[in-house]
Amino acid sequence: MKALILAEWERLFKRKLTWIVLAMAPTGLLVAASYLQKQNGQLSPDLPEYTFTGNFAVLGLSEMLFTAFNALLLVFITLMITEEYRTGQLRMVMIRARSMGELVVAKTTVLLGFLLLFYIVYFLSSYVIGFLLFDNPTQYPVFHHKELVSFKEGFFYNVMFYSWAYVTTVAVGAVLVFIAVISKTTTTAIGGGIGFLLLSFSCPYVLKVFSPWMDPIIFAKVFFMSVPMIQLEGITTMIAEKPQFILWNTGVLCFYILFFGTLTFLTLRKKETFL
Secondary structure (H helix, E strand, O other), X not given: OHHHHHHHHHHHOOOHHHHHHHHHHHHHHHHHHHHHHHHHOOOOOOOOOOOOXXXXXXXXXXXXXXXXXXXXXXXXXXXXXXXXXXXXXXXXXXHOOOOHHHHHHHHHXXXXXXXXXXXXXXXXXXXXXXXXXXXXXXXXXXXXXXXXXXXXXXXXXXXXXXXXXXXXXXXXXXXXXXXXXXXXXXXXXXXXXXXXXXXXXXXXXXXXXXXXXXXXXXXXXHHOOOHHXXXXXXXXXXXXXXXXXXXXXXXXXXXXXXXXXXXXXXXXXXHHHHO
């Protein structure tokens, strides 16, 4: 199994797309920094939306997480999985006496490892760019905290935000991997993934029309049944000074990961006969 995981990891980094995705981390941050610098000119420094070195890691990620990150993840997974079905690369792996279960575990491990690497690169790049382009006061505000935080406190706040962001990306990835596996072409996989993301974005906002007639807690729980909405608003509520919806959001994320992960495994087991 260790050799299979290593082989999948080496195959991953032979793709130009892998290096392009990693290079897009600092590129995306520079785009976000440019936007946030302009936004600073319209905001008061006592607002959590105002960008400093310490909170750029979060603000630079939140601007990209539920849009660019999900779109990039969709393209990456589609080319990594659906393309391998279409070209018969998975059949070549199976010929080498590897079970489908081993292949699924190896690919999942490599994908999770690459996502973690991408987040680490993004996190480190955010601090480098933050120091270069933004002020670095001794204390600054963060979302849902009454008191200002120090640079050290803000660092741990950022780590918590990135940790939850990683889990949400894994949850979205679980759905996109399933769509990629059941799709016969890359066009179908991308179309299905876009459909899922658009549905996840639009339904919660349609729900807001009925919010005046709903209990606020019930409305929030239904709203956070969408993983992109957890990415957009839920993470900051979970790491607030008075955290909210931690158990609910964790349950939603676990459901997506376990349910669609199981569906993917069963689907691949069913297709093993045809590889």
